[in-house]
Every structure is written in C-alpha cells, then in structure tokens.
Amino acid sequence: MNSIKSRALELLSDGTVKRVIGWEKGEGEADWSPALFETAEEMNSFVYGDYAGSNLSKYCLKFNLAEGKTLVVLKPCDTLSFNQLLHEHRLNREKFYIIGAGCKGMKDENGRLLKCNACKGKDFEVYDEIIDDEESRKPLNVFDRMIGVAELEKMTAEERYEFWRGELSRCIRCNACRNVCPACTCVKCVFDNPASGVQSKAPVTDFEENMFHIIRAFHVAGRCTDCGECSRVCPQNIPLHLLNRKFIKDMNELYGDHQAGVGTEERTPLTSYTKEDAEPSVVHERGNA
Amino acid sequence: MSVTNPNWKPKIVAFCCNWCSYAGADLAGSGRMSYPADVKIIRVPCSCRVNPMFILRAFERGADGVIICGCHPGDCHYTSGNYYARRRLTMLFSMLDYLGIERGRTRVEWVSAAEGAKFSKTMNEFVETITNLGENRKLGDIRCKKS
C-alpha cells in the first residue's frame, strides 16, 4: 500500500507531524524492522507490506513527551496495544497521529506469523485515518487460539512439568520478550532490580527460569492483548503465548470475557473483583492433577 | 514424589494478614491449640500485600508449601484487599499448576481473629497434605537446601 507512504510523507512535509514511526527493510527479504523517519529524505526507505509484522505501539512511549506530534502506523491488532496504553495513561492521545493500516496477515521467512493465525479481526480501536483496501478487510482463516493451552491442560502435572522444563530451560534471558511487549512499560522493571539477584543475567537454576516466566506473564495478565510479539521475537522459540493465553483463558472462564485494549473501560480482570468470585481452591478441584 | 531424605520434615510458610489471621494465630497460641512448629508465620499488613514473588521466593529458599491467610471476604481492614488477592492468587495457583507444580503446595484460607481453632486445624491439615506430597523439588533452588 503505497498510499500509506505518500500520506505519511505528506503529513511530515506539511508539519502536521514531526516524525514517523514505521518500518524499513533490513538485510534479508523478510527482515523488516521498526524505524524512525524525521525527514522527507529518510522517508525514502519507509515500507509497508507483507513483512511489517512488528507492533509499533511500544515505540510510541519514547515520543510521548517529545515536541510535536508523532505519526505511527498501526495494524488493527496493534491498535489494541495502543489503546491499552491509553487506558493505562502511558500515552497521550493528542501527541499521536495514527494511520490505521489495512492488513492481509503478516509473514516472515517461514510464512504467515503465528499471531496472524489467531487474528483478532479487522477493526481499528483508535485511529485518525484508515488506509486499507477491499482485500485487507476480509477476515483471515484462524485457528482456535486456546487449543495449545487446552492440550496442555489435558496432560498430567508430570507431563506438563517435563514440557515446560524443555521449553523454559532454553531461555537465555535476553529480555527480548519483555522489551518488545507493549504491556511491559514500567520505567523500572523488577528484572532490572540489582537487589533481586536475577538482574539481566542468564538463569542459573530451574527456579530462575520458572520464576522469570511466571512473573513476566503475571505482570501483563489482564493487560496482555495477545499481540503475539513476545513469541515472535524470542530467539529461542519459546512459546510464550502459551503462558499468556493460559492467563487469558482462566480469566475469561472465571471472571467473564475480556479482551485487553478494547473499548474505554480501564479496569482489567485483575484490577477489579466481585464479591462472588471463585475461591483459589477452584484450581485444586478441577481437571488433571 | 517419594521422600528420599529420611530426616525431611515439611517446611511451611504462612503469610498471615496482621488484622485477622495473625490475631487468629495468636489466639490459637494463647488458647494452647497446637499447630506444627514447621509452620513459619510471616506477618503481612493485608493478604493483598502478598506479591507472587514472595510465594516463589519462599519455594526457592526451601519451603515445601505456602499458605496465605487473610480476613474473610468482606472483612478486610482495607475494605477490598482480599478480593483483589483472591483473584491474583487464583491466577497464580493456576499458573503453577499449569507448569506442573503440585497444586496442593499452595493454599488460601480466610481466618478471622476469633478463629484460633480454625487456624490450628488448617495448619495441621496443610502440614499433612505437604507431608504426603513430600519434598518440593520442582520449584526450589537446590543450592538453598541445607541438609
């Protein structure tokens, strides 16, 4: 969609925005990265298309207090992350010009992205204008995103333990999953606390591996839009979405359906309650032990 | 899991909120209702002060079971702390279960300041559950095991 590029250039040139957050080509054919464009000349390398998989919402944080407006190109699912950041008062809506970009499902060198196989639809939660076409409004064929979680739930505890040891023991604590996550926006992260004993270092024991992953997923529970970025960037191919989706599934089942980033309601399942909520013992009473 | 160390005795960490459960424990003590010495009580201002990290750390440093006690729903001295705690702890316990950690190792119980007997009964039960489950190996740091 070339019109996105020309429209962005137009808004940059007429001074409506001071900068543009978009994508540029990397070394390989399928290797596109987020990029910042501040001049018409820099805009030459702006691209949008099949490999624009990364979610640019998180990059907005850096420009929230910058001078002037920032233009950001967001796909439908990315607007959920942006909207969630608005709910959390982390972004100031006035400071951004959002072009909602039509999306036909994104790819990398291995084909369609995992997250696009669980596409959440083609609606934009927030935007200033939408640039799309007939083709990008068609819904994608998707899988039931909870299948993976349900399969694990059917296993015995011992099998699950083995499964997760196999996955989590590969973690090198590069922190890419945390850094890319639009829900992880604390200025000071627990994992950067020098007194924690786990500050930016490779896990030494099983415990540290488990702990990092439990806490990472827990801290975004209720706010994770299931944007799929964490699993996408993990260099070790750890299925982080299976942790996030477990929380999503549990919260939906126990506290009612919730999709983070939709609408204007700021309360999430873990920042609200009802007097009739289930007791924690429900966990002990169900399914496979 | 089988108990390999013949000298093993369960170590239990109990997070008790200051206003109800800690007072309940006190009452159990002054009423001479016994509960096992393997239960180590950590006093917290409210059940919702218990950060998931506290629970994981307790396991890391050698706990075999962790129990969180607070005021009965509706009675929290900060009005709603235990309602939030209830959701969070449910989610955390479910995640531990999902990772294959024995689900009996975690528990929540609401104990009021007047329920000394309930406190002692709960602790006795929990110690028994943990004794049956055996030593915590899945979520501990082996370097923290002294014996």
Ligand code: SF4
């Ligand atoms: S991106 Fe993958 S390897 Fe890196 S810290 Fe996250 S889970 Fe571990």
Ligand code: SF4
């Ligand atoms: S946890 Fe993963 S899927 Fe959820 S918002 Fe963060 S990056 Fe996206």
Ligand code: FES
């Ligand atoms: S003060 Fe006891 S649970 Fe909040």
